[in-house]
Amino acid sequence: MRRSIPLTAAALGITLALAACSGSADPADTETSAGTDATASGTLTMWVDDTRINEMEPVVAAFTEETGVEVELVQKASGDIGKDFVAQVPTGEGPDIIVSAHDGLGEWVNNGVVAPIELGDKAADFSDSAIAGVTYDGKIYGTPISIENIALVRNNALLTETTATTFDELVAQAKGTGTPFSVLIQQGEASDPYHLYPLQTSFGAPVFEQSADGSYTDTLALGGPAGEAFAAYLAKLGTDKVLDLAIDGDKAKQAFLDGQAPYMITGPWNTSAFAEAGMDISVLPVPSAGGQPAQPFVGVQGVFISAKSENPVLANELVVNYLSTEAAQDMLFEEGGRMPANAASAAKVEDPILKGFNDAGSTGAPMPAIPAMSTVWAFWGATEAQIISGQAEPAGAWNTMVTNIQDAVDKV
Amino acid sequence: MTDQQTVAPPAPPEEPGTRSPRRSRGDGSHARNFSAGFLAKLVLVALVDALGVYGILTALAVESWGIVAFLALALVVVNWVYFSRRAVPGKYLVPGLLFLLVYQLFVMAYTGYVAFTNYGDGHNSTKSDAIESIAIQTETRVEGSPTLPVTVVRSGDELGFAIVQDGEVEVGTADEPFAPVDGASVDGDRATAVPGWEVLGFAGIAEDQEAITALRVPLSDDSADGSVRTQDGSTGYVYQPTLVYDPETDTFTDTATGETYTPSDSGNFVSEDGDRLTPGWRVGVGFDNFTRVFNDPRLTGPFLQITAWTFVFAALSVATTFALGLFLAIVFNDPRVRGRKVYRSLLILPYAFPGFLSALVWKGMLNPKFGYINEVLLGGADIPWLTDPWLAKVSILMVNLWLGFPYMFLVCTGALQSIPEDTIEAARIDGAGRMRILRSMTLPLLMISVAPLLISSFAFNFNNFTLIYMLTGGGPNFVGTPVVVGHTDILITMVYSVAFESGTKQYGLASALSILIFVVVGLIAWLGFRRTRTLEEI
Numbered sequence: 001m002r003r004s005i006p007l008t009a010a011a012l013g014i015t016l017a018l019a020a021c022s023g024s025a026d027p028a029d030t031e032t033s034a035g036t037d038a039t040a041s042g043t044l045t046m047w048v049d050d051t052r053i054n055e056m057e058p059v060v061a062a063f064t065e066e067t068g069v070e071v072e073l074v075q076k077a078s079g080d081i082g083k084d085f086v087a088q089v090p091t092g093e094g095p096d097i098i099v100s101a102h103d104g105l106g107e108w109v110n111n112g113v114v115a116p117i118e119l120g121d122k123a124a125d126f127s128d129s130a131i132a133g134v135t136y137d138g139k140i141y142g143t144p145i146s147i148e149n150i151a152l153v154r155n156n157a158l159l160t161e162t163t164a165t166t167f168d169e170l171v172a173q174a175k176g177t178g179t180p181f182s183v184l185i186q187q188g189e190a191s192d193p194y195h196l197y198p199l200q201t202s203f204g205a206p207v208f209e210q211s212a213d214g215s216y217t218d219t220l221a222l223g224g225p226a227g228e229a230f231a232a233y234l235a236k237l238g239t240d241k242v243l244d245l246a247i248d249g250d251k252a253k254q255a256f257l258d259g260q261a262p263y264m265i266t267g268p269w270n271t272s273a274f275a276e277a278g279m280d281i282s283v284l285p286v287p288s289a290g291g292q293p294a295q296p297f298v299g300v301q302g303v304f305i306s307a308k309s310e311n312p313v314l315a316n317e318l319v320v321n322y323l324s325t326e327a328a329q330d331m332l333f334e335e336g337g338r339m340p341a342n343a344a345s346a347a348k349v350e351d352p353i354l355k356g357f358n359d360a361g362s363t364g365a366p367m368p369a370i371p372a373m374s375t376v377w378a379f380w381g382a383t384e385a386q387i388i389s390g391q392a393e394p395a396g397a398w399n400t401m402v403t404n405i406q407d408a409v410d411k412v
Numbered sequence: 413m414t415d416q417q418t419v420a421p422p423a424p425p426e427e428p429g430t431r432s433p434r435r436s437r438g439d440g441s442h443a444r445n446f447s448a449g450f451l452a453k454l455v456l457v458a459l460v461d462a463l464g465v466y467g468i469l470t471a472l473a474v475e476s477w478g479i480v481a482f483l484a485l486a487l488v489v490v491n492w493v494y495f496s497r498r499a500v501p502g503k504y505l506v507p508g509l510l511f512l513l514v515y516q517l518f519v520m521a522y523t524g525y526v527a528f529t530n531y532g533d534g535h536n537s538t539k540s541d542a543i544e545s546i547a548i549q550t551e552t553r554v555e556g557s558p559t560l561p562v563t564v565v566r567s568g569d570e571l572g573f574a575i576v577q578d579g580e581v582e583v584g585t586a587d588e589p590f591a592p593v594d595g596a597s598v599d600g601d602r603a604t605a606v607p608g609w610e611v612l613g614f615a616g617i618a619e620d621q622e623a624i625t626a627l628r629v630p631l632s633d634d635s636a637d638g639s640v641r642t643q644d645g646s647t648g649y650v651y652q653p654t655l656v657y658d659p660e661t662d663t664f665t666d667t668a669t670g671e672t673y674t675p676s677d678s679g680n681f682v683s684e685d686g687d688r689l690t691p692g693w694r695v696g697v698g699f700d701n702f703t704r705v706f707n708d709p710r711l712t713g714p715f716l717q718i719t720a721w722t723f724v725f726a727a728l729s730v731a732t733t734f735a736l737g738l739f740l741a742i743v744f745n746d747p748r749v750r751g752r753k754v755y756r757s758l759l760i761l762p763y764a765f766p767g768f769l770s771a772l773v774w775k776g777m778l779n780p781k782f783g784y785i786n787e788v789l790l791g792g793a794d795i796p797w798l799t800d801p802w803l804a805k806v807s808i809l810m811v812n813l814w815l816g817f818p819y820m821f822l823v824c825t826g827a828l829q830s831i832p833e834d835t836i837e838a839a840r841i842d843g844a845g846r847m848r849i850l851r852s853m854t855l856p857l858l859m860i861s862v863a864p865l866l867i868s869s870f871a872f873n874f875n876n877f878t879l880i881y882m883l884t885g886g887g888p889n890f891v892g893t894p895v896v897v898g899h900t901d902i903l904i905t906m907v908y909s910v911a912f913e914s915g916t917k918q919y920g921l922a923s924a925l926s927i928l929i930f931v932v933v934g935l936i937a938w939l940g941f942r943r944t945r946t947l948e949e950i
Contacts, residue, residue, distance in 0.1 A: 041615070041618065042618050067614065068615075069618070083917075086533070086536060086917075090536055090537035090538070090541060092474065107533060109549065109690070110533060110534050110690045110691055111533060111534065111536040111537075111691050112536065112537065112541060112542060112544075112545025112546070112549075112690075112691035113536070113545075115548060116548060116549060116551075117643060118553060118643060118647075118649050120559045120647060120649060121559055137549075138552075139549065139552070189798070189799065189884075189885065189887050189888075190885070190887070190889075244781065245799065246779055246780050246781035246782065247781070251782060307544075307545055307548065308541075310621070310622070311618075311621055312621050312622065312625040312643060313617055313618060313621040313624060313625060313643070313644055313645045314618055314621065316643040316644035316645075317614075317644050317645070320643070320644055321644055321646070321647075371533070371534075371915075371916070372915075373915075374915035374916065375914060375915030375916065376915070377915065378896040378909075378913055378914060378915065379896055382887075382889040382896050385889070386888075386889065386891055389799060391888070391891060392891045392892070396892075397891060397892060400891075400892040401892075404892070404893075404894045407710065407894055408710075408894070408895075408914065408915070411710075
């Protein structure tokens with residue numbers, strides 16, 4: 001109570017000062033500040049998740065030094081950024097900029113909360129898959145900053161060579177080491193379609209059809225004989241105990257750290273922990289299970305601008321003109337160690353692990369950002385879990401799932 | 413901000429019974445009588461007023477008229493109540509009433525309002541926001557058009573762009589297409605000074621951002637050539653809208669095909685062929701959200717099964733926790749038990765942990781492969797505690813028993829101790845046995861005070877979202893149902909799955925369903941309370 005006196009006074013003062021400021025339209029005032037000044041005042045609010053805030057800090061500090069524009073970084077849980085962005089932008093309380101994976105883009109566009117940007121010639125500085133990730137309906141909505149995908153990670157202390165050309169051979173080789181697990185793929189009670197996707201695509205059952213320019217249509221492609229074959233394969237992996245719903249992300253990581261498996265299908269977010277534990281690892285593409293290339297989802301981390309930002313010019317200056325540059329992406333890489341989306345920066349990366357992920361992802365498929373995708377996840381995971389645990393008959397459950405997803409997508 | 417004005421505790425009221433003769437002569441006016449209490453009241457109310465005024469100013473700045481009106485009214489009421497002599501009961505009631513208004517009535521009214529709209533993904537905001545978004549999203553860069561280094565210039569209040577075309581500086585504004593100007597200086601491909609115009613630097617641009625990003629300078633007299641706009645104040649591109657909004661007819665028209673999109677009842681611009689533009693906006697949809705659960709064949713099947721389990725879960729939760737709590741209370745109420753205080757304190761522990769934390773810990777302990785229960789207690793057994801439909805239900809009830817019995821134990825202990833010893837003694841002298849005393853004396857007397865708590869416990873468990881969500885997440889899922897819900901889902905977690913986790917967020921549907929659940933719970937509680945009144949007539 002007592003503290004609120006100065007607070008209130010200060011707040012009143014600021015309010016009055018603001019009111020006075022907005023009223024000062026006389027030319028004498030503006031002439032002094034406008035014109036030759038190279039730096040501007042203003043504050044941008046940027047939402048970043050906990051894993052990226054440290055690498056973003058020095059980069060925006062450099063931007064502030066260059067332009068005088070303050071950037072306030074707000075740390076959010078990565079799962080909340082997209083959700084809260086949709087909820088808060090319409091109220092006018094949202095951030096100017098968010099850093100997020102691109103898979104929520106369709107939802108943001110559909111809700112009118114994200115503003116398109118014009119990368120212009122700078123688009124050529126990025127790889128095609130990076131640009132594809134931040135493009136929706138033919139328009140670019142964000143600057144890509146890093147690319148991520150999963151791949152096969154090998155513990156060189158257990159195995160030093162991988163000659164397997166199929167996933168079955170890989171499992172057989174891994175079982176030869178006598179470790180408790182063969183190829184770790186993280187699951188959970190609702191399975192994990194993301195980590196199983198390379199296997200699924202190797203049967204030729206991608207989730208959605210892609211049109212000629214690589215963008216996704218909302219026609220499901222995961223059904224049919226290819227899907228049934230994958231479902232049967234999942235059931236087989238379940239009975240062979242390669243896949244186990246009890247092994248979630250943390251347990252899989254710990255098991256691999258403990259040397260309980262020669263292989264693990266995982267992403268670069270786990271490899272730094274492996275390196276810190278002193279493990280010698282190699283990163284390889286996932287071998288095909290169904291005969292066709294095993295394509296992981298490629299996720300693009302992008303920086304997006306709110307449709308209702310009060311500082312559109314400053315936000316564009318940061319997102320389009322600054323964060324897209326080679327220098328800024330180099331700096332992000334140095335701080336965070338993630339594969340930069342800028343092609344020139346990526347070419348400089350020499351880390352064999354990151355290069356391994358990059359090679360594995362070069363044939364990958366961009367994660368669909370269409371709103372229909374968000375409907376797919378729950379059905380997909382639940383059905384895969386039921387097939388793996390043997391609760392459901394594979395082909396039948398898979399076909400029911402396809403029908404249910406189609407119903408739900410049509411309903412949207 | 414709205415709750416700030418209620419922070420002040422009620423100022424010391426004037427006791428109604430102590431009207432001194434001096435006061436009745438009118439000398440008690442505050443103008444003449446500055447007691448310490450009055451000064452304290454003055455300061456507190458002044459603080460509340462200051463906060464309120466700050467709230468009003470802030471709300472004014474963001475044009476939230478509802479909040480302005482509410483705060484103004486609340487301030488008037490607070491000041492009148494605390495400075496008037498006639499509002500003594502008000503002095504006690506006002507803070508509570510204001511809290512009730514903000515935290516209960518407003519939330520309820522807002523939920524009720526949302527239940528009648530289609531608020532959710534794709535209908536996220538207002539119509540004007542939707543129009544603005546559609547306009548931005550459909551403005552496309554003219555194919556093959558060049559990147560133009562743009563210089564933002566100003567003359568008086570008018571903003572314009574200066575570009576360099578074939579070595580010559582051209583200036584244009586919103587009304588005037590680009591036209592050459594003489595005497596301008598150029599640095600590379602960018603104009604640096606333009607006679608008659610003031611060139612804005614980055615700082616100048618930063619001060620007028622929204623006007624600059626909104627500015628469209630036509631490339632030529634022919635509007636088909638498109639117009640130049642900039643998003644960063646330094647680079648411009650030529651754009652052409654593919655959809656144009658006409659405020660007079662309230663329609664969007666496709667510039668290429670001439671197709672018009674008119675606003676529909678469901679809150680979207682829709683063409684005659686049924687093509688919808690997104691985003692849409694929030695509109696009222698009447699009782700659609702309420703009837704959907706009965707009309708949508710995808711929902712009705714699991715809905716009945718889940719309703720049945722919800723009742724079973726809530727009833728069994730109350731029954732088991734009450735039985736165990738009562739048993740332990742009776743045991744530890746016996747003076748012959750040694751160390752009762754220690755036992756009692758230990759038994760209350762589960763109640764002291766936050767419920768969601770306990771649920772998570774239990775989830776880990778029940779993991780079939782790594783969980784403590786299978787691994788250590790059962791020596792490596794492979795019992796699917798949380799993944800088998802029946803075992804998952806049993807696990808939920810057991811965990812809820814662990815979480816809930818301390819409360820019942822506490823309540824029963826208190827109630828037992830308030831039963832007068834001499835009535836029990838009298839029964840014993842009359843020759844009643846132990847069971848007879850328990851059945852005919854202790855339980856009925858206990859029920860008088862405990863029955864209402866059992867009803868509220870039922871209502872609580874009926875909506876025990878935390879436990880289900882944290883322990884099983886509703887799983888194991890039904891095989892092949894058209895909505896992803898599971899064997900242990902109760903109504904409120906089903907609402908969450910359907911309205912949020914199914915991919916599209918549907919706040920309208922969620923609000924409507926939670927109101928339906930409220931009606932059910934309210935009805936049960938009302939019936940229960942009516943019955944308990946008969947208990948009191950013993």
